[in-house]
Amino acid sequence: MALSKKPVNGMKDILPEEMQIRDYVQQVIKETYRSYGFTPIETPCMENIANLSSRQGGENEKLIFKVMKRGEKLKLAEAKEEADLVDFGMRYDLTVPLVRFYANNANDLPSPFKALQIGNVWRADRPQRGRYRQFMQCDIDIIGEPGNLAEIELILATTTTIGRLGFKNFEIRINDRRILKAMAAYSGFSGEAFDTVFIILDKMDKIGMDGVAAELEKEGCAKESIDKYLALFRGAAEAENGIRYLASTLQGFLDGETEQNLLEIIDSVEAAKTADFKLVFDPTLVRGMSYYTGTIFEIAMPELGAACGGGGRYDGMVGKFTGNNVPACGFSIGFERIVLLLMESGFEVPMQRPKTAYLIEKGYPAEKLSEVIARAQAERQAGKQVLVVRMNKNKKFQKEKLAAEGYGDIVEFFKD
Amino acid sequence: MALSKKPVNGMKDILPEEMQIRDYVQQVIKETYRSYGFTPIETPCMENIANLSSRQGGENEKLIFKVMKRGEKLKLAEAKEEADLVDFGMRYDLTVPLVRFYANNANDLPSPFKALQIGNVWRADRPQRGRYRQFMQCDIDIIGEPGNLAEIELILATTTTIGRLGFKNFEIRINDRRILKAMAAYSGFSGEAFDTVFIILDKMDKIGMDGVAAELEKEGCAKESIDKYLALFRGAAEAENGIRYLASTLQGFLDGETEQNLLEIIDSVEAAKTADFKLVFDPTLVRGMSYYTGTIFEIAMPELGAACGGGGRYDGMVGKFTGNNVPACGFSIGFERIVLLLMESGFEVPMQRPKTAYLIEKGYPAEKLSEVIARAQAERQAGKQVLVVRMNKNKKFQKEKLAAEGYGDIVEFFKD
Numbered sequence: 001m002a003l004s005k006k007p008v009n010g011m012k013d014i015l016p017e018e019m020q021i022r023d024y025v026q027q028v029i030k031e032t033y034r035s036y037g038f039t040p041i042e043t044p045c046m047e048n049i050a051n052l053s054s055r056q057g058g059e060n061e062k063l064i065f066k067v068m069k070r071g072e073k074l075k076l077a078e079a080k081e082e083a084d085l086v087d088f089g090m091r092y093d094l095t096v097p098l099v100r101f102y103a104n105n106a107n108d109l110p111s112p113f114k115a116l117q118i119g120n121v122w123r124a125d126r127p128q129r130g131r132y133r134q135f136m137q138c139d140i141d142i143i144g145e146p147g148n149l150a151e152i153e154l155i156l157a158t159t160t161t162i163g164r165l166g167f168k169n170f171e172i173r174i175n176d177r178r179i180l181k182a183m184a185a186y187s188g189f190s191g192e193a194f195d196t197v198f199i200i201l202d203k204m205d206k207i208g209m210d211g212v213a214a215e216l217e218k219e220g221c222a223k224e225s226i227d228k229y230l231a232l233f234r235g236a237a238e239a240e241n242g243i244r245y246l247a248s249t250l251q252g253f254l255d256g257e258t259e260q261n262l263l264e265i266i267d268s269v270e271a272a273k274t275a276d277f278k279l280v281f282d283p284t285l286v287r288g289m290s291y292y293t294g295t296i297f298e299i300a301m302p303e304l305g306a307a308c309g310g311g312g313r314y315d316g317m318v319g320k321f322t323g324n325n326v327p328a329c330g331f332s333i334g335f336e337r338i339v340l341l342l343m344e345s346g347f348e349v350p351m352q353r354p355k356t357a358y359l360i361e362k363g364y365p366a367e368k369l370s371e372v373i374a375r376a377q378a379e380r381q382a383g384k385q386v387l388v389v390r391m392n393k394n395k396k397f398q399k400e401k402l403a404a405e406g407y408g409d410i411v412e413f414f415k416d
Numbered sequence: 417m418a419l420s421k422k423p424v425n426g427m428k429d430i431l432p433e434e435m436q437i438r439d440y441v442q443q444v445i446k447e448t449y450r451s452y453g454f455t456p457i458e459t460p461c462m463e464n465i466a467n468l469s470s471r472q473g474g475e476n477e478k479l480i481f482k483v484m485k486r487g488e489k490l491k492l493a494e495a496k497e498e499a500d501l502v503d504f505g506m507r508y509d510l511t512v513p514l515v516r517f518y519a520n521n522a523n524d525l526p527s528p529f530k531a532l533q534i535g536n537v538w539r540a541d542r543p544q545r546g547r548y549r550q551f552m553q554c555d556i557d558i559i560g561e562p563g564n565l566a567e568i569e570l571i572l573a574t575t576t577t578i579g580r581l582g583f584k585n586f587e588i589r590i591n592d593r594r595i596l597k598a599m600a601a602y603s604g605f606s607g608e609a610f611d612t613v614f615i616i617l618d619k620m621d622k623i624g625m626d627g628v629a630a631e632l633e634k635e636g637c638a639k640e641s642i643d644k645y646l647a648l649f650r651g652a653a654e655a656e657n658g659i660r661y662l663a664s665t666l667q668g669f670l671d672g673e674t675e676q677n678l679l680e681i682i683d684s685v686e687a688a689k690t691a692d693f694k695l696v697f698d699p700t701l702v703r704g705m706s707y708y709t710g711t712i713f714e715i716a717m718p719e720l721g722a723a724c725g726g727g728g729r730y731d732g733m734v735g736k737f738t739g740n741n742v743p744a745c746g747f748s749i750g751f752e753r754i755v756l757l758l759m760e761s762g763f764e765v766p767m768q769r770p771k772t773a774y775l776i777e778k779g780y781p782a783e784k785l786s787e788v789i790a791r792a793q794a795e796r797q798a799g800k801q802v803l804v805v806r807m808n809k810n811k812k813f814q815k816e817k818l819a820a821e822g823y824g825d826i827v828e829f830f831k832d
Contacts (some may be wrong), residue, residue: 003737004464005520008504011460013517015524019456023446030439035769035796037803040435044427044550045461045536046481048420065462068482068502070540076498085501086484088424101429104421108431110817112805120461124486134460145806149776152789153804160796264782272790274797321419353451360565366680373568374688380451380576381690387453388569389528390561401526 010127011134021342022136024349025165025335026118029138032161036153038116038140043097045120046088053089056096056317058289063123065090065133090122094139095291095314095330102143102328103321112144114153118335130340139311141330143318148261151295152268154311154331155279162299163275165338166347170277170308171300172269175285176262177292177312179246182254183283187229189221195290197221197229202286209233233283242281258294265295291317299334303341308334354384357407359391359398363415372413426543427550437758438552440765441751442534444580445554452573454532454556459513461536462504469505472512472733474705479539481506481549506538510555511707511730511746518559518744519737528560530569534751546756555727557746559734564677566745567711568684570727571695574747578715579691581754582763586693586724587716588685591701592678593708593728595662598670599699603645605637611706613637613645618702625649649699658697674710681711707733715750719757724750770800773823775807775814779831788829 007013014022030040052064067088068074079085091097094117102113118138125133140157142150155172162170180201184194200215207215209230216226232249239245243266247259262281269279287296287310296312311331319325358376360369376386387407392398399410423429430438446456468480483504484490495501507513510533518529534554541549556573558566571588578586596617600610616631623631625646632642648665655661659682663675678697685695703712703726712728727747735741774792776785792802803823808814815826 003467003470003516003519005516005737006464007460007516007520008462008464011462013460013521014458015521016455016457019458022458023456035799035801037771037773037801037805039432040439041432042430042435042438044423044429045538046424046427046550048422048424051419054419065486065504066484067506068484068498070481074498076495079492082484082490082492088481090483100419100421100423103419104423105429105431110821111808114803122461134462147806149785149804149806152785156789156793160793260782264785267782268786268789271786272793274793321421355453357453366676366683369565369568369680370684370687373572373684377572377576377688377690383451385451385453387530388565390563390565392527405526 010125010132012132018339018343020349021347022339025339025342026138028164029118029161029333029335030116032164033116033140033157036114036140036157038114038157039110040116040118041098041101042117042119043091043094043101045091045122047091047097047100049083049086049089051096051100052092054096054320056099056291056320057092058291060092060123063092063125065122065124092123093121094119094137094332095141095317098139098141098143098330099317099328100321102318102326106322106326112142112150115139115141115143117141132336136335137332138335139330139332141328143328144326145329146315146327148265148268148295150327150329151265151297151313152272154329155265155269155297156272156274158299158309158331158333159269159273159275159277161333162338163277165342167301167338167341168276169302170275172277172279172297173282173285173300174262174265174279174295174297175282175287176258176295178254178258178294179250179262179283180286182250182258183229183232183246186250186253187232188225189229193219193221198286201284202288204233204284236281236283242283246283261295287312289314295329297331301337301341304337306337308337308341351406354409355387355405355407356384356409356411357387357389357402359389359395359410359412361391361412361414364413365415368413426541426548428548434755434759436765437763438755441581441755441758442554445534445577445749445751446532448577448580449532449556449573452530452556452569454530454573455526456532456534457514457517458533458535459507459510459517461507461538463507463513463516465499465502465505467512467516468508470512470736472515472707472736473508474707476508476539479541480508481538481540508539509537510535510553510748511557511733514555514557514559514746515733515744516737518734518742522738522742528558528566531555531557531559533557548752552751553748554751555746555748557744559744560742561745562731562743564681564684564711566743567681567713567729568688570745570747571681571685571713572688572690574715574725574749575685575689575691575693577749578754579693581758583717583754583757584692585718586691588693588695588713589698589701589716590678590681590695590711590713591698591703592674592711594670594674594710595666595678595699596702598666598674599645599648599662602666602669603648604641605645609635609637614702617700618704620649620700652697652699658699662699677711703728705730711745713747717753717757720753722753724753724757767822770825771803771821771823772800772825772827773803773805773818775805775811775826775828777807777828777830780829781831784829 066086236242291314292312294313298310299308313329482502652658707730708728710729714726715724729745
């Protein structure tokens with residue numbers, strides 16, 4: 001078979017121009033998160049397939065790239081089903097690997113543990129424009145902090161980072177899974193119907209109140225419950241403080257701690273924020289993953305229809321590995337979307353070094369070349385970026401291209 | 417099945433202490449290589465299995481982690497052999513993907529193209545101490561430069577980087593595949609025996625002249641050829657200039673260009689080098705990969721038995737993808753070995769920000785917490801790293817651990 005020039009279906013090559021922006025975004029992320037005491041860690045890109053298929057990953061578990069067993073362990077003739085042939089899988093997020101990492105290394109880690117992960121994940125989604133099957137995620141997590149200090153620090157760190165990348169007027173939407181559940185219970189939906197209700201609620205942005213009502217009815221929900229449910233959202237939206245309104249209305253369904261918790265987060269973030277954003281309570285915020293147990297949040301950018309990152313509290317997951325529950329809370333930045341927004345806005349990475357190109361004419365004597373290279377070395381030592389290349393036949397075109405790459409200074413070396 | 421805390425067999429979790437060194441090494445590498453005009457790129461971690469199995473990868477092709485087809489494409493019942501089930505594979509090096517990348521994107525790239533890649537590769541080697549099945553490679557390559565300006569720049573960039581990382585007294589060994597071949601031909605070995613001869617020659621470091629002679633004899637090589645061959649190495653070692661000696665002895669087997677090429681590289685590097693190393697001609701240097709066509713080189717560290725990186729010229733590989741040969745030359749730094757050496761030497765990463773920890777007593781009032789967090793925000797803005805955590809019951813132990821993590825300054829906030 002001839003060699004294929006294309007990357008594998010659904011994944012992409014990253015060219016210098018995009019790479020420059022990616023490197024810059026990574027650098028700002030790392031520097032900012034470090035200033036909050038988050039420490040970088042890494043896990044292997046593969047995990048044991050059993051860990052990836054443990055229902056922590058929700059829908060993503062259907063999208064796993066699976067790695068075949070090797071050598072003697074691969075028994076092709078005896079295999080009855082896919083599972084007999086597979087031992088590892090590519091990670092589809094950074095949360096499941098982080099929790100495994102924590103369970104494996106807790107004794108060697110500070111408590112609470114503030115982790116920063118930047119790494120690729122893989123999902124075998126149907127390839128589509130602008131969405132790739134390998135993409136970078138960038139997560140911060142705090143493991144071992146039960147109180148809302150975790151949420152406050154995560155939101156401040158993330159918004160500061162996004163602000164440093166030049167974004168303004170964005171929104172952080174916040175809610176609590178316990179409020180979601182209390183609202184559904186108060187309205188009279190049965191516990192088994194909650195997931196369906198939340199999936200429909202999640203479309204509020206797109207289909208509005210009437211659309212949500214229609215879909216709930218189609219699912220067979222009682223008219224009375226639907227009316228009661230939607231009245232809650234209307235009431236919260238009209239109230240001076242939606243959280244206080246819901247807390248008092250939902251008495252008996254929601255404990256007071258949830259209200260206090262959210263109000264404190266909002267107050268502290270408002271008092272200490274450095275970026276230009278609004279922190280908004282949004283009772284329609286759902287966040288898909290079923291592992292969330294408390295606060296949930298999402299970044300909404302005015303430039304984007306979709307969310308640009310999100311996270312929440314998942315106090316139950318560590319226990320799946322260790323038997324002992326440890327509180328945990330995380331925030332994931334939509335790295336690929338941020339890069340895309342910066343690319344589309346024509347963002348230029350701040351130049352780090354002045355750039356000079358040396359053009360060497362063909363036939364330039366070897367003994368003199370040494371001197372030229374030594375001069376380049378000295379300029380590099382002094383902080384410049386120096387490119388040493390042969391002069392092309394079409395010098396004019398070469399110089400134009402170099403100028404476009406940012407080589408403001410071009411020095412020519414002729415053989416005579 | 418219970419969830420497993422361990423990483424997959426043969427791969428490892430990277431803890432904060434190591435991660436700090438890895439990040440630092442990457443940063444030095446990127447900064448230094450950028451000053452030479454290398455531009456970062458990235459390719460997907462998976463490649464089409466046909467590209468990975470095209471004999472460019474030598475022995476590494478036996479070690480591919482293979483990715484199963486998905487959905488309808490996976491026809492388990494009809495599969496007769498492994499190949500029927502697999503479409504992608506994990507890359508085992510960065511050279512094959514680079515060449516595919518270049519073939520795919522040449523029109524959008526500068527010429528010559530100077531690429532920097534830092535990324536993980538995967539090899540399903542038998543797990544062993546200190547060797548992992550996922551590891552980071554760090555390559556620079558120049559595609560489109562036929563002359564030794566490529567070799568000179570690659571060697572200067574790599575040695576400058578290694579020097580900046582604090583290494584001294586290392587050696588760059590250099591040779592040329594054309595000299596290797598000429599020596600074997602001159603000695604009377606048959607063309608088919610060359611690969612066997614080179615595999616044995618590669619052990620010279622460990623088994624010496626006598627060992628090499630014995631193994632060649634065992635392989636059925638003629639006594640006369642062996643004597644003639646070893647005499648060449650002795651002659652080169654005793655000569656004032658090994659390259660000149662071999663070039664004159666091998667007349668008729670080696671063209672003059674090879675001699676000139678190597679001498680120029682050595683002169684230019686010696687004249688312009690900034691790190692403390694020796695560039696040494698070594699006619700016993702083989703480098704395993706069969707794709708090399710000209711100059712080859714290797715880094716030898718006094719601290720290490722093994723090589724710590726290497727590379728060479730591979731003018732034939734681009735043509736495998738495009739039909740048109742394009743000259744190419746690359747140098748790969750042994751990233752994992754460098755990290756290991758730094759870890760073992762007790763290397764401490766230069767501190768970037770002063771580190772302060774705030775300890776908050778349990779029960780500290782929420783309204784006052786906002787002020788503390790705002791103060792942390794201000795300190796972070798001013799360039800400090802500030803960790804805000806709850807005060808543990810065993811405060812003494814907590815403070816000791818924080819001090820060990822580099823938090824020189826600890827501020828306590830009591831509830832009253």
